[in-house]
Each structure stands twice: as C-alpha cells, then as structure tokens.
Amino acid sequence: MTRPAAGFVKIPCVLMRGGTSRGPYFLESDLPAEPEARDRVLIAAMGSPHTLQVDGIGGGHALTSKVAIVAPSQREGVDVEYLFAQVSVDRAFVDTSPNCGNMLSGVGPFAIESALVKAADGETTVRIYNRNTRGLIEAIVQTPGGTVVYDGTTAIDGVPGTAAPIKLAFLDAVGSKTRGLFPSGETAEIIDGVRVTLADYAMPMMLAAAADLGIAGDETPEVLDANAALLARIQALRVEAGRRMGLGDTSKLVIPKVGLLSAPRKGGTITSRYFVPDRCHKSHAVTGGLCVAVASRTPGTVAFDLAAAGEGGRGAVAIEHPSGRIDIDLAFAPDGTVTRAGVIRTARRIFEGNLLVPAGVLAA
Incomplete structure (x- = not known):
C-alpha cells in the first residue's frame, strides 16, 4: 500500500x-x-x-x-x-x-x-x-x-x-465448515414441518424440495426474489439448519446456503434454485453445485429422491439452473465416498x- x-x-x-x-x-x-x-x-x-x-x-x-x-x-x-x-x-x-x-x-x-x-x-x-x-x-x-x-x-x-x-478438481471437500458430509448425523430430517437434507461438501447447505415450500422449482430469480414470504420462510429454516449443523447463530452469516430442488426439465440430473442466502443466484455457485451433486448421488437425501439417474452414470451430474446447467464429475472410492469432484470454469x-x-x- x-x-x-x-x-x-x-x-x-x-x-x-x-x-x-x-x-x-x-x-x-x-x-x-x-x-x-x-x-x-x-x-x-x-x-x-x-x-x-x-x-x-x-x-x-x-x-x-x-x-x-x-x-x-x-x-x-x-x-x-x-x-x-x-x-x-x-x-x-x-x-x-x-x-x-x-x-x-x-x-x-x-x-x-x-x-x-x-x-x-x-x-x-x-x-x-x-x-x-x-x-x-x-x-x-x-x-x-x-x-x-x-x-x-x-x-x-x-x-x-x-x-x-480452467479445470478445477476439489480433493478433500467433505465437511468444509462442519464435522462431516451430514453434520447432524442424518441424511434427511424435519425442520418446522419441512423435510430437509443438511449436507456439507465444499459448501454447507440446507437442501429442500421446492414443492415443500410452495413453488415449482423452475421460477426465475426475479420471481423468487420478489416472494417475501418465501425468503422469510427460507431464512427461518436456514437459521435452525445452521444450529443443527454446529455452525451456531448463522442469522447474519451467508452459510449455510440453501438449495430448493426439483426434478430436471431439460435432460439434466436435477433442478436447483440456489440462494446466497437472501437472493436467488442468477445461475449456480460451483461449491453449492458440488454439494447438490454429491447429495443427489447419496441415497436417503432429498436430492437423491428428486434426481434422475442420467445416461453418464453415477459420477456424471448435470444441475439445471436459471441460466442453463453446470456439469460436475464425481469420483468414488470403493466404499461409496466421494474422493474427487471436478468442474470446468472460465x-x-x-x-x-x-x-x-x-x-x-x-x-x-
């Protein structure tokens, strides 16, 4: 300086x-x-x-x-x-x-x-x-x-x-800010009547089915940002999710992020609306995409129940978002844990x- x-x-x-x-x-x-x-x-x-x-x-x-x-x-x-x-x-x-x-x-x-x-x-x-x-x-x-x-x-x-x-490979992203992939010890649980998955791969996230919060899941960010009742509901759920994940009071923090998920519409694996957390992302965060991808290939999660199998096999995940899609490549160990997640950016x-x-x- x-x-x-x-x-x-x-x-x-x-x-x-x-x-x-x-x-x-x-x-x-x-x-x-x-x-x-x-x-x-x-x-x-x-x-x-x-x-x-x-x-x-x-x-x-x-x-x-x-x-x-x-x-x-x-x-x-x-x-x-x-x-x-x-x-x-x-x-x-x-x-x-x-x-x-x-x-x-x-x-x-x-x-x-x-x-x-x-x-x-x-x-x-x-x-x-x-x-x-x-x-x-x-x-x-x-x-x-x-x-x-x-x-x-x-x-x-x-x-x-x-x-x-620019090829990015995440080598050890499990439990980025918490104590594991599912820090609460559950692949799915209920918060205030909503079934959610609390996952942490590269980014701690609360994942929920869009339909459970009264939306289709393919709305534009502008429509979602104008839905004050939805944003307030997300915030209340997110704060409790942060507490259960061991993050303490997250009311003023940007984590955990939120993914509202639904079935794919355009040949991908899953549709996601990613909140950052008080506005909907215009496309999708990479780290949030990795977390959604891993959850979509893990039985018992909200994401797994909504995801399509896909022609590329278990390791190929395509997340549909408001601007298109983000493709993620997962590698697994024999015990089923993720060892590497790759994505291409510019x-x-x-x-x-x-x-x-x-x-x-x-x-x-």
Missing part, C-alpha cells in the same frame, strides 16, 4: 471475472495484516453499505461483491493460498466463512501472472489451499508458450461468449491497476 495525495491509500489489484462471479483479486501482502483493518478496506473498496455500491467497484449484487486474496504458501505440496471474502452489499460486513468456487476459477491465472507460480508450456497445474474451508483444489490453467491465455472455445452457462477452460482478466481507499479507513 502507498499513500498518494488527497488522503487516499493506493492498493494494487486486478479485477477479474471468475466463473459467473466478479471481483477484485489482491495479493495478501498489499492488504492490512490485521483482519478488522483488512475488512474495513474491503468494505470501502466495494462501496458498501449501499444498495448500488456507487462509491466503490462492487456491482450492487452478491455475485459482484466478492473478493479473492491470494498469497504464496509454505505448505508442502501447495503453491498458493486463497482466502475468499463475501462483502455484504447493504451492510458493513465481510463474511469469510464460505469458499467461492467461481472466484476460485481466477486464482490460478492470477497466481501465475503475479509470479507466484511458474507457468509450464501447454498447461500449468496450480495447487490451491483454501483457507476458508481448509481444502485443497487443483486448477489446470491453459498456458501455451508459458503464458496464460483467456481466449478459447469453452462456454459456461451464465457467461456470454467463450473462453479458455475466467477473464478485466482491469489491473490501483484502488484508492480513503486513508481514514485505515485509521478508524
């Missing part, structure tokens, strides 16, 4: 699209080391609390109010460490409890272009430790000639055009430069 004139602090950053999300990527060394000071900087940088985030670079939506913080790692077999921060749009609050698989898509390219990882000719594997969930992820980035490329022919639903593929470097943050934010 440097201090230019006019009372601002200058902080280097790169604005990137990662999957279907967008936000600034920082080197950890460029931010305050003390968490409270760091969070004040992130809130000011994004322009919160304001519904339009007009005084910062946030986009006025949970999907565009995200931050990736990257640092070199001293852990054996790990290249870089990644801390995800969800900055509330309308509150001065930063939540670092969950991971974000979409923002994770940009960590590999960012690390290579920040000289934290040396690029190979062709493809470069970046091993990433996620501090939020203490999980390990491999990202395979396209680097012909030792240079990151973003152009390509891979399309992901929820993003216009095509780009170079990313784009949009802007690089310096954020100007009022110096008073650091002195607060």
Whole structure:
C-alpha cells in the first residue's frame, strides 16, 4: 500500500471475472495484516453499505461483491493460498466463512501472472489451499508458450461468449465448515414441518424440495426474489439448519446456503434454485453445485429422491439452473465416498491497476 495525495491509500489489484462471479483479486501482502483493518478496506473498496455500491467497484449484487486474496504458501505440496471474502452489499460486513468456487476459477491465472507460480508450456497445474474451508483444489490453467491465455472455445452457462477452460478438481471437500458430509448425523430430517437434507461438501447447505415450500422449482430469480414470504420462510429454516449443523447463530452469516430442488426439465440430473442466502443466484455457485451433486448421488437425501439417474452414470451430474446447467464429475472410492469432484470454469482478466481507499479507513 502507498499513500498518494488527497488522503487516499493506493492498493494494487486486478479485477477479474471468475466463473459467473466478479471481483477484485489482491495479493495478501498489499492488504492490512490485521483482519478488522483488512475488512474495513474491503468494505470501502466495494462501496458498501449501499444498495448500488456507487462509491466503490462492487456491482450492487452478491455475485459482484466478492473478493479473492491470494498469497504464496509454505505448505508442502501447495503453491498458493486463497482466502475468499463475501462483502455484504447493504451492510458493513465481510463474511469469510464460505469458499467461492467461481472466484476460485481466477486464482490460478492470477497466481501465475503475479509470479507466484511458474507457468509450464501447454498447461500449468496450480495447487490451491483454501483457507476458508481448509481444502485443497487443483486448477489446470491453459498456458501455451508459458503464458496464460483467456481466449478459447469453452462456454459456461451464465457467461456470454467463450473462453479458455480452467479445470478445477476439489480433493478433500467433505465437511468444509462442519464435522462431516451430514453434520447432524442424518441424511434427511424435519425442520418446522419441512423435510430437509443438511449436507456439507465444499459448501454447507440446507437442501429442500421446492414443492415443500410452495413453488415449482423452475421460477426465475426475479420471481423468487420478489416472494417475501418465501425468503422469510427460507431464512427461518436456514437459521435452525445452521444450529443443527454446529455452525451456531448463522442469522447474519451467508452459510449455510440453501438449495430448493426439483426434478430436471431439460435432460439434466436435477433442478436447483440456489440462494446466497437472501437472493436467488442468477445461475449456480460451483461449491453449492458440488454439494447438490454429491447429495443427489447419496441415497436417503432429498436430492437423491428428486434426481434422475442420467445416461453418464453415477459420477456424471448435470444441475439445471436459471441460466442453463453446470456439469460436475464425481469420483468414488470403493466404499461409496466421494474422493474427487471436478468442474470446468472460465475466467477473464478485466482491469489491473490501483484502488484508492480513503486513508481514514485505515485509521478508524
């Protein structure tokens, strides 16, 4: 950080699209080391609390109010460490409890272009430790000639055009924030008359059948966001789910997330409406998609009862969402546990430069 004139602090950053999300990527060394000071900087940088985030670079939506913080790692077999921060749009609050698989898509390219990882000719594997969930992820980035490329022919639903593929493999995502895949010890249980599954694979989630909350399950996010009674009902169920999962009082946190599920309509495995948690995602979170996918292949869960078998076998799961679908590949051990979950994303470097943050934010 440097201090230019006019009372601002200058902080280097790169604005990137990662999957279907967008936000600034920082080197950890460029931010305050003390968490409270760091969070004040992130809130000011994004322009919160304001519904339009007009005084910062946030986009006025949970999907565009995200931050990736990257640092070199001293852990054996790990290249870089990644801390995800969800900055509330309308509150001065930063939540670092969950991971974000979409923002994770940009960590590999960012690390290579920040000289934290040396690029190979062709493809470069970046091993990433996620501090939020203490999980390990491999990202395979396209680097012909030792240079990151973003152009390509891979399309992901929820993003216009095509780009170079980034292959993500989640290696140990069971119990990302809790004590296991089903932290309450049940594959399904009842909360206030609603049958739910409380699962934690890459993201702690409460899964319920859409019909049990009075909707079809294929509504648009705009329709669901306008349903105040539904959102209030989801919040009440979610808070109790968080307590049962051992997460404590989650009324002000973004976890557990919520998936309202229904049968597939367009040849996929299952339909999901993913809440983040007070608004419906325009497409689907990667980490939430992994959790839904694993639950859909586990007997006894709400997801399993709604899922189609699919022609690709047990390990191929296609989740239909408002913008299309997300395809997930699961690998299983002989005892039936998931050993690896893979998904393909894309990313784009949009802007690089310096954020100007009022110096008073650091002195607060």
